Amino acid sequence: MNKNYHLADWLDNKKSDDTLSGIQGMDTLKKIKQYSAQFEKPKFSKDEVFRQIKNKQNAKKSKAINWSVAASVLVILGVTSLAFLFSVKDVTSQIDSQQHVVLPDNSKVILAEDSKFKFNNWFWNFDRTAKLSGLAYFEVEKGKTFTVKTDFGTVQVLGTRFQVLSRDSIFKVVCYEGSVQVKFEGEENVLKKGQFITYHNRLIFEQSNVYGEKPSWVSKTHHFENVSLSEVMQELEKEYSIEVDILKVTENKRFTGTLPSDDLSLALEILNKTYQMNYTIINENKFIFVDNVQP
Known part of the structure; x- marks a missing residue:
């Protein structure tokens, strides 16, 4: 010892x-x-040891907090995504009927036959963006930018009345009130009241002189302004899927007025009385018009 x-x-x-x-x-x-004797005895510091222990504890708490925050963010994102998904509304009109839609801001949309319209109901007041395939007429309440996207181009407005057609490689926009901005393949055009623009197979056809306060198909009528009778008959053929032949009708006959687009008999009777013409029914899809009075 x-x-x-x-x-x-x-x-x-x-x-x-x-x-x-x-x-x-x-x-x-x-x-x-x-x-x-060559080895140095390690120095010991209670304060340093305490500091190291404290840092380890804080690091563990920080990791726990980070994981908690990450989990909360994932939950919020998940709930938001589900809300967005289930709040998207798809509206489709049938081949033989129109569909009326009232948006959350009281803007109104009328879908023509065989058209599709999509929008987000819950988030509408934050982002007024919709998707259209087909033909629709819009009456937009004033507010944030109202955007209609199609496969061919985009239309933006603040508050106005307009029509959009996006179907069969045709993209057409008509402005009935206010102004609208049309974007097509990087090019922008602004339409004023009474103007419209048509894009067909990447060609642009601009025209003006739009008549009426809204599209005739919305009110199930067609308005004509000083057009030839042949043009009127062509429109009837297209609207009712019929064939019309005109016999002994002078070329200088013009027509200004409104014809129904859902009542063929009434439309034919209006033309008959206006121009003193008789028409003969060949079959349910073919009609022949003949002048009674020569000029």
């Missing part, structure tokens, strides 16, 4: 070499003492 105590003091330079005289392996002990 005493030897061990003296040995420890000797290694700590508290005893002289003479103290260990007679101990076997003295040469080995001296080498151990020589090499151990």
